[in-house]
Amino acid sequence: MGILSRFKTIMASNVNAVLDKAEDPEKAIEELMRGLQLDLGAVRAEAAALQAEEQRAKRALEECRAEIRKLAAYAEKSRELGNPADAGLFLDKRDALLPKETELEGRYREAVGQAASLKELEEKLASDISRLEARQAQLKERMAAAQAQRKLNAIEAPGQGGRSAIQAAEDKINSAYYEAQALAELRSDPKEKLERELAELDRTARARETEDGKPE
Secondary structure, three states: OOHHHHHHHHHHOOHHHHHHHOOOHHHHHHHHHHHHHHHHHHHHHHHHHHHHHHHHHHHHHHHHHHHHHHHHHHHHHHHHOOOHHHHHHHHHHHHHHHHHHHHHHHHHHHHHHHHHHHHHHHHHHHHHHHHHHHHHHHHHHHHHHHHHHHHHHHHHOEOHHHOEHHHHHHHHHHHHHHHHHHHHHHOOOHHHHHHHHHHHHHHHHHHHHHHHHOOO
């Protein structure tokens, strides 16, 4: 059977070792998963066909053995009835079936052995697929964590002058606020501004007169 010819190779395979050596684990997982699923499908298909063959072989063997027992019983009965010639004929027919019994038994044992091997393959492939699914989920978690960390780094990464992006955003807001304040002052009443400037000049002049009038 096709898949059984790869029994040793499949049983000796180690998906974790393959992934550890892969340059692109995500791609390697996808490729391995496809291969394992194809093999698992082939194993199950062959197992179903082999089950039918095993049943046929068993039935043929049981029928042959039943015929051998029947002929042996006829021979024994013939001897009891005093017919040794007939007993010999029955025994000859029985003996002729013995090679067939051996052949049928071999076929049945082979089918049973192949069924056991296919069962091992199925369990191994299912286990490997389960491992790959676990590694795939782990890889996705790591990738999601890495993406989240990259986003966080983009926010907190030092910018020009050693300031973070958050600090830069604060500076931007403050700058906009100061610009708005300056614009508001420019748009205020010119008369009020002039009066404030004159008052400031008057205070400055008086302070100078006071200093000049002080005795040396």
